Amino acid sequence: MPVRVHLSSNLRGPTGGVAEVEAEGATVGALIDDLDRRYPGLGDALRSGVSVVINDLLIAHPDYEPVADGARIYFVPQTAGG
Amino acid sequence: MTVTEPKPSYKYIGTRPVRHDGVEKVTGRARFAADLNLPGQLHGIAVRSPHAHARIVSIDTSEAEAMPGVKSVITGDDFPAVAPGDRNYDMCVNVIARDKVFYEGHAVAAVAAITREQAQQAAAAVKVAYDVLPPVLTIDDALAPGAPVLHGHMLTAGADPPAEEPSNISNITRFAGGDLDAGFAAADLVIEREFTTQPVHQGYIETHACVADTGQDGHTSIWCSSQGHFNVRSSTATLLGWETTRIRVIPAEIGGGFGGKTTIYLEPLAVAMSAKAGRPVKMVMSRDEVFRATGPAPGTRLKVKLGVQSDGNLVAGDAYLIYTNGAYAGPGGLLGAMTVFESYDIENFNIEALDVVINTARSAAYRAPAAPLTAFAMETLLDEVATELGIDPMDLRLQNAVTEGDPSTMGFPFARIGFVECLEAIRDHPHYTAPLGPNQGRGLAAGYWFNIGESSSATVNLNEDGTATVVTGSPDIGGSRASMALMAAEVLGIDVYDIRPVVGDTEAVGFTDVTEGSRATFATGMAVVEASRKMVVELRGRAAKMMGVDVDDIDWVDGQAVYTGSDGEKDPLPLAAITGKAKRTGGPLTTTGSLEAHGAGPGFAVHLCDVEVDQETGVVRVVRYTASQDAGTAIHPSYVEGQIQGGVAQGVGWALNEEYIYDSDGVMENPSFLDYRVPVASYLPMIDAIIVEVPNPAHPYGVRGVGETGIVPPIPAVANAIHNATGCRLRDLPMSPIRVLDAITSNGGSKGA
Numbered sequence: 001m002p003v004r005v006h007l008s009s010n011l012r013g014p015t016g017g018v019a020e021v022e023a024e025g026a027t028v029g030a031l032i033d034d035l036d037r038r039y040p041g042l043g044d045a046l047r048s049g050v051s052v053v054i055n056d057l058l059i060a061h062p063d064y065e066p067v068a069d070g071a072r073i074y075f076v077p078q079t080a081g082g
Numbered sequence: 083m084t085v086t087e088p089k090p091s092y093k094y095i096g097t098r099p100v101r102h103d104g105v106e107k108v109t110g111r112a113r114f115a116a117d118l119n120l121p122g123q124l125h126g127i128a129v130r131s132p133h134a135h136a137r138i139v140s141i142d143t144s145e146a147e148a149m150p151g152v153k154s155v156i157t158g159d160d161f162p163a164v165a166p167g168d169r170n171y172d173m174c175v176n177v178i179a180r181d182k183v184f185y186e187g188h189a190v191a192a193v194a195a196i197t198r199e200q201a202q203q204a205a206a207a208v209k210v211a212y213d214v215l216p217p218v219l220t221i222d223d224a225l226a227p228g229a230p231v232l233h234g235h236m237l238t239a240g241a242d243p244p245a246e247e248p249s250n251i252s253n254i255t256r257f258a259g260g261d262l263d264a265g266f267a268a269a270d271l272v273i274e275r276e277f278t279t280q281p282v283h284q285g286y287i288e289t290h291a292c293v294a295d296t297g298q299d300g301h302t303s304i305w306c307s308s309q310g311h312f313n314v315r316s317s318t319a320t321l322l323g324w325e326t327t328r329i330r331v332i333p334a335e336i337g338g339g340f341g342g343k344t345t346i347y348l349e350p351l352a353v354a355m356s357a358k359a360g361r362p363v364k365m366v367m368s369r370d371e372v373f374r375a376t377g378p379a380p381g382t383r384l385k386v387k388l389g390v391q392s393d394g395n396l397v398a399g400d401a402y403l404i405y406t407n408g409a410y411a412g413p414g415g416l417l418g419a420m421t422v423f424e425s426y427d428i429e430n431f432n433i434e435a436l437d438v439v440i441n442t443a444r445s446a447a448y449r450a451p452a453a454p455l456t457a458f459a460m461e462t463l464l465d466e467v468a469t470e471l472g473i474d475p476m477d478l479r480l481q482n483a484v485t486e487g488d489p490s491t492m493g494f495p496f497a498r499i500g501f502v503e504c505l506e507a508i509r510d511h512p513h514y515t516a517p518l519g520p521n522q523g524r525g526l527a528a529g530y531w532f533n534i535g536e537s538s539s540a541t542v543n544l545n546e547d548g549t550a551t552v553v554t555g556s557p558d559i560g561g562s563r564a565s566m567a568l569m570a571a572e573v574l575g576i577d578v579y580d581i582r583p584v585v586g587d588t589e590a591v592g593f594t595d596v597t598e599g600s601r602a603t604f605a606t607g608m609a610v611v612e613a614s615r616k617m618v619v620e621l622r623g624r625a626a627k628m629m630g631v632d633v634d635d636i637d638w639v640d641g642q643a644v645y646t647g648s649d650g651e652k653d654p655l656p657l658a659a660i661t662g663k664a665k666r667t668g669g670p671l672t673t674t675g676s677l678e679a680h681g682a683g684p685g686f687a688v689h690l691c692d693v694e695v696d697q698e699t700g701v702v703r704v705v706r707y708t709a710s711q712d713a714g715t716a717i718h719p720s721y722v723e724g725q726i727q728g729g730v731a732q733g734v735g736w737a738l739n740e741e742y743i744y745d746s747d748g749v750m751e752n753p754s755f756l757d758y759r760v761p762v763a764s765y766l767p768m769i770d771a772i773i774v775e776v777p778n779p780a781h782p783y784g785v786r787g788v789g790e791t792g793i794v795p796p797i798p799a800v801a802n803a804i805h806n807a808t809g810c811r812l813r814d815l816p817m818s819p820i821r822v823l824d825a826i827t828s829n830g831g832s833k834g835a
Contacts, residue, residue, distance in 0.1 A: 080413060
């Protein structure tokens with residue numbers, strides 16, 4: 001079942017500037033693989049220095065996080081701090 | 083003063099016990115890294131570059147090696163080669179230079195000798211031949227056509243089209259949303275302003291220090307002050323090319339870090355010299371070294387434009403941000419881009435941020451990195467908008483503040499946040515309407531910081547008498563021992579003083595990420611809660627065994643096992659009764675919690691500052707300060723207040739006094755606390771901290787990080803107060819007496835046009 005994936009604007013190069021796209025995958029890692037198939041180059045951009053917001057939770061290392069039907073996924077730059 | 087929304091009733095959380103490490107610290111018994119001395123110890127000194135930018139032609143250590151007492155001399159050649167472009171390159175060559183030096187103070191060699199004086203003399207005898215290169219010291223230098231390029235391998239990440247030639251721009255970040263042109267077209271008022279800020283140091287009182295002891299088995303122990311000893315271990319292993327298991331890092335007490343101790347400088351040098359000499363090596367930086375060689379916060383040039391409708395509705399924002407990150411690539415611009423408009427609901431926006439490298443010390447994190455500077459621009463601009471439109475600055479912020487469900491700059495909707503509650507807490511405080519004296523002014527400003535989660539571990543050990551030891555991997559940089567004990571006490575139901583919170587070394591507790599992003603009480607606290615909850619499950623099982631009943635008929639209430647079954651009444655079993663018989667019921671009672679914490683709740687803060695401006699000298703004195711901040715749930719309110727007050731103090735220094743001053747060759751001219759002025763207690767009024775509690779739904783007790791957000795609003799709060807007092811808008815930091823006086827003079831005097 002496809003889910004809606006939102007890309008922060010600095011990640012939209014491979015989608016031609018499109019902010020929200022569809023993809024399928026049981027985990028975030030699988031979702032990234034599918035996104036890379038649909039938008040070549042997007043996988044590399046999403047596998048390094050990127051976090052995910054799923055169901056209001058900011059997750060810094062999301063590769064194996066499950067993706068439920070109907071979930072909305074937001075890819076955002078990873079943050080640091082002092 | 084605390085503003086609280088309804089929350090569960092806690093017995094221990096929210097109380098204010100004396101911190102477990104307090105007596106040791108106030109009596110001088112606590113051991114910081116420089117306090118440790120080992121038998122046979124040598125003293126290590128780094129040899130540092132006098133040039134800001136130079137190629138190393140040769141290093142001759144022969145004379146130094148022959149000097150009395152010298153036992154070890156190392157250079158970059160004693161470490162594995164690292165290729166430019168390798169993800170560890172910056173860290174490795176920052177610790178010890180290889181073919182080039184990139185800032186004055188860059189370590190090029192190190193010497194260990196029996197006494198510190200011998201080491202200093204030998205360090206001076208190391209002969210380094212340099213081919214001096216022109217330094218790149220400012221943003222203009224870095225971006226000038228034909229500028230010397232620091233790193234020949236640095237292609238600008240994020241460039242469109244992709245960069246093909248190296249430059250001093252390490253990264254470009256762009257965020258956009260809505261229709262910028264339409265947004266500005268719909269605006270009744272458009273204001274664009276430019277701001278400049280200078281690098282500032284974190285200003286921790288304790289300088290960097292470590293002792294390394296490498297044995298004949300090739301294993302080493304490091305005692306050091308850091309914000310994350312597991313990070314010291316992994317970074318040192320990377321630099322040396324060693325397996326991680328050969329390195330044990332024992333955390334000393336830390337005398338301040340504020341982000342500046344999230345990285346390493348000395349440890350690999352000390353280990354390498356210790357391995358060479360076969361003796362322990364101690365290294366302690368001087369204050370001069372700290373200023374010249376350790377990370378300041380970036381300097382910036384920021385241009386921000388806002389479009390506003392006459393009713394105060396923000397409809398467009400455009401930001402162009404440039405951050406200097408010192409000698410290597412850094413995240414300043416990225417983080418600036420992520421924070422500049424984050425507090426307000428602006429539908430149409432464009433943000434472009436550049437990270438540039440220059441020949442100054444590599445920038446390190448400093449509380450809410452980058453955010454205080456974007457807040458300086460955004461919040462002073464908002465103040466100007468309020469003045470122009472005749473709207474109360476509080477109302478302007480309340481009207482545009484982000485709330486739950488509003489989209490962030492990155493697109494995701496905010497979860498439950500407490501920005502509006504922080505604004506209301508200041509609006510309702512007596513300070514907001516208190517009269518001002520002569521030459522005084524009042525400034526309002528807000529601030530935002532993300533906060534992060536990352537990995538944490540904790541172990542709970544119950545002792546025979548029913549007391550507990552809680553071991554975590556997070557150094558106590560702001561009272562976290564007490565917070566960990568309070569959360570464990572809440573779960574276990576025992577007195578907080580019956581719990582001993584301990585910071586374990588890298589071989590005594592599970593992996594824990596460096597303390598940054600205000601994560602310790604949030605993430606390590608979650609690990610403590612997890613371990614404590616597992617302990618309660620274990621205790622119920624042991625109690626069931628002792629009572630001879632089913633475990634499902636045992637509840638854990640106020641620190642004792644209570645039988646809830648139908649087979650008559652049974653006396654509750656207190657914790658000590660269970661631990662006393664642990665050998666007979668299954669053995670020692672130990673549980674662990676290890677997790678990757680998700681859902682760090684963002685932090686918001688709102689500050690109100692009164693200043694008094696001396697019209698003849700330009701000296702600005704902060705006379706009253708009130709700060710609200712959303713802590714989610716304050717586990718130990720005193721340490722939340724302390725974090726808020728500390729952030730304010732540092733922010734006031736950043737606003738009024740602090741800056742690096744370099745000569746034209748890139749040599750720092752003010753590397754001491756005499757010439758680099760940080761605020762001291764007598765310089766500041768009592769800071770009234772208001773804790774707002776809007777619980778973070780992702781934490782078992784609602785915690786949000788509190789360590790960083792407090793430094794975000796002070797710079798614009800002070801700037802807005804100075805404007806209110808004098809009529810002058812200052813957009814360059816620091817707002818030193820001479821700048822203030824110049825502004826007053828050119829503005830025709832106080833309350834000028």
